[in-house]
Amino acid sequence: MAAQIAPILDDLEQASALEHLQTVIERLRDSFAVDHLVYHWVNSSGEQYGCGTYDPVWVQRYIDQGYLRIDPVISGCFQRFHPVDWKRLDWSSKAARAFLQDALGHGVGNQGFSIPIRGPNGQFALFTVNHSCDDATWEAFTERHRKDLILVAHYFNQKALEFEPGRTPEPAQALSPRELEAMTLLAVGYNRAQAAQSLDISEHTLRVYIESARFKLGALNTTHAVARALSRGIIVV
Amino acid sequence: MAAQIAPILDDLEQASALEHLQTVIERLRDSFAVDHLVYHWVNSSGEQYGCGTYDPVWVQRYIDQGYLRIDPVISGCFQRFHPVDWKRLDWSSKAARAFLQDALGHGVGNQGFSIPIRGPNGQFALFTVNHSCDDATWEAFTERHRKDLILVAHYFNQKALEFEPGRTPEPAQALSPRELEAMTLLAVGYNRAQAAQSLDISEHTLRVYIESARFKLGALNTTHAVARALSRGIIVV
DNA sequence: TTTCAACTCCCCCGATCCGGTGAGGGGTGC
DNA sequence: GCACCCCTCACCGGATCGGGGGAGTTGAAA
Structure with missing residues (x-):
């Protein structure tokens, strides 16, 4: 053996x-x-x-x-x-x-x-x-x-x-640091107002990051974006 | 050597x-x-x-x-x-x-x-x-x-x-099958209406599951609940 | 040099979600 | 028999999110 x-x-x-x-x-x-x-x-x-x-x-x-x-x-x-x-x-x-x-x-x-x-x-x-x-x-x-x-x-x-086909086309669209921070804060339960305050930026600016991240992740909504970011391992909660 | x-x-x-x-x-x-x-x-x-x-x-x-x-x-x-x-x-x-x-x-x-x-x-x-x-x-x-x-x-x-401290201390209250389905659908980008239709139940019922899951996971909102479910590995997207 | 991506800010409004309160039937376990 | 949990359904008001505009700075890459 x-x-x-x-x-x-x-x-x-x-x-x-x-x-x-x-x-x-x-x-x-x-x-x-x-x-x-x-x-x-x-x-x-x-x-x-x-x-x-x-x-x-x-x-x-x-x-x-x-x-x-x-x-x-x-x-x-x-x-x-x-x-x-x-x-x-x-x-x-x-x-x-x-x-x-x-x-x-x-x-x-x-x-x-x-x-x-x-x-x-x-x-x-x-x-x-x-x-x-x-x-x-x-x-x-x-x-x-x-x-x-x-x-x-x-x-x-x-x-x-x-x-595996279709690997490494997606991750090309890496999230920017701010986008990662935004996703992370949302993933730990903050709403937009809280996350914006936490990052010391306006809520609107935060929205820009979220929308940008949503687009890059090919997500349909914020929850989806956070889920994808998590399952791709690019953020951790 | x-x-x-x-x-x-x-x-x-x-x-x-x-x-x-x-x-x-x-x-x-x-x-x-x-x-x-x-x-x-x-x-x-x-x-x-x-x-x-x-x-x-x-x-x-x-x-x-x-x-x-x-x-x-x-x-x-x-x-x-x-x-x-x-x-x-x-x-x-x-x-x-x-x-x-x-x-x-x-x-x-x-x-x-x-x-x-x-x-x-x-x-x-x-x-x-x-x-x-x-x-x-x-x-x-x-x-x-x-x-x-x-x-x-x-x-x-x-x-x-x-x-590593703070690993696997979570008692992890188990979610019911319906709650898991609800979380999973939300995690793949469905909104409540779509998820409800997908499960063939009313949107109100779906909301009950989401709220229940939110409570069990100790989550502050839906996104948080999905994030926790994902990072605890109880749903897979 | 110019382009481009990232970061920052503002308004508006309709769609969606949240929280509270309610009710009823089915199954499991003590 | 009586909890207790799971599944199902309903209404409403206020909070939040999403999409549509537009605009300025910085810094790094081409």
């Missing part, structure tokens, strides 16, 4: 098309000798892209049922930085347990280990290794391959970002 | 106080045999925290001069996912070249390699290795230690996040 991932990573780095990723992930699964390996990109618009070894029926069902919104792996990893064992997530809600049952019924193993990965503009992805075994075996596995998995996740996301 | 970083990483994982990070980073620098190693957390509100081996005079100057805003390493890495060699950044602006001259004059080496790292809530940090040598030597070094550096950056950020 001494997975030799270095050559696979090198191959991954050479990959020139999206389809190659599927091949690579299958080789990695064999190398790690686990049931499933999945790379799952959660687009900030709710779209999803992924490749992995789950049953396609399950993947489709996951999408159709909107499991993205209730999957504890997603919500749990989204608030964490470190890789997380599925056992440590919150499965207490009824919806979560039903989801888990459904997953197990579609060939998903009982053990999981997911690594959250983040890229520019609020990109968020998961690299998950999944298996069926007892807790002790699983802990030994994750402990042993933790570093390798982090690296694999990193390399995988790097490739996925390269292949 | 065969850096044995594994034991240092293990030590890092055991670190129980912020001060330990400074010790660890110095050991890592010696292990890699480079001039400088820096971990630099960049809060978008302008605050900074970091530890590393740069001359404290330079660190203070960096902050005082507001170099954060013009440093090509920051702006360049912020839009990238993969580690980046300083030579590949855009140094064309006058301000950037002046900054570089100032840096070199304060003991910063001519070669640099920075790894962007991102955490939850838009957290952004840099792990940088810096040295003085010729291009060929540097390329060989980065090529050789790329994987190790990625891992070190990852572990370092993990620790920094653990020590």
Whole structure:
């Protein structure tokens, strides 16, 4: 089980098309000798892209049922930085347990280990290794391959970002410092009058920034603009 | 130069106080045999925290001069996912070249390699290795230690996040499904009328959800509520 | 030098949102 | 049985936002 991932990573780095990723992930699964390996990109618009070894029926069902919104792996990893064992997530809600049952019924193993990965503009992805075994075996596995998995996740996301079309046209429209300040103040609950006072400018000037930011962000209204700024990671609350 | 970083990483994982990070980073620098190693957390509100081996005079100057805003390493890495060699950044602006001259004059080496790292809530940090040598030597070094550096950056950020005060204290009262839907629709730019139509309910009902969500999230207004929902990761846009 | 982006200020008015107060039915849990 | 929460619907007045004008300075890039 001494997975030799270095050559696979090198191959991954050479990959020139999206389809190659599927091949690579299958080789990695064999190398790690686990049931499933999945790379799952959660687009900030709710779209999803992924490749992995789950049953396609399950993947489709996951999408159709909107499991993205209730999957504890997603919500749990989204608030964490470190890789997380599925056992440590919150499965207490009824919806979560039903989801888990459904997953197990579609060939998903009982053990999981997911690594959250983040890229520019609020990109968020998961690299998950999944298996069926007892807790002790699983802990030994994750402990042993933790570093390798982090690296694999990193390399995988790097490739996925390269292949993603329509990346880096948007961020060209960076917000100006004042616009960022305006967005930030709105995001923490200030209304226009308060934000203007806080920046020591007239309310009208503030409005100019907001409108400008709205335009640059392609937003339909202020709330939308703040939401986009947040999910692209250009402001933080 | 065969850096044995594994034991240092293990030590890092055991670190129980912020001060330990400074010790660890110095050991890592010696292990890699480079001039400088820096971990630099960049809060978008302008605050900074970091530890590393740069001359404290330079660190203070960096902050005082507001170099954060013009440093090509920051702006360049912020839009990238993969580690980046300083030579590949855009140094064309006058301000950037002046900054570089100032840096070199304060003991910063001519070669640099920075790894962007991102955490939850838009957290952004840099792990940088810096040295003085010729291009060929540097390329060989980065090529050789790329994987190790990625891992070190990852572990370092993990620790920094653990020590960061005010992380994950939120009890996070859960929103009801309808409230989540309402927040999500608002976050993608719908106004109340559109969102209500989209959910096939009256606008008044929608308002009840929004108000309820606002209350649960402790938000001052709708924009604030959406911002909180986003940054807590309970909705995804 | 000229252009251009960022920053600052002003008025008006219709559209939209907020806050308060109200009511009723359905489900879950003690 | 009785809370308690979730879902649904309604009216109104005042606050806020959004879009439409126009105008001046500064500083950096081309």
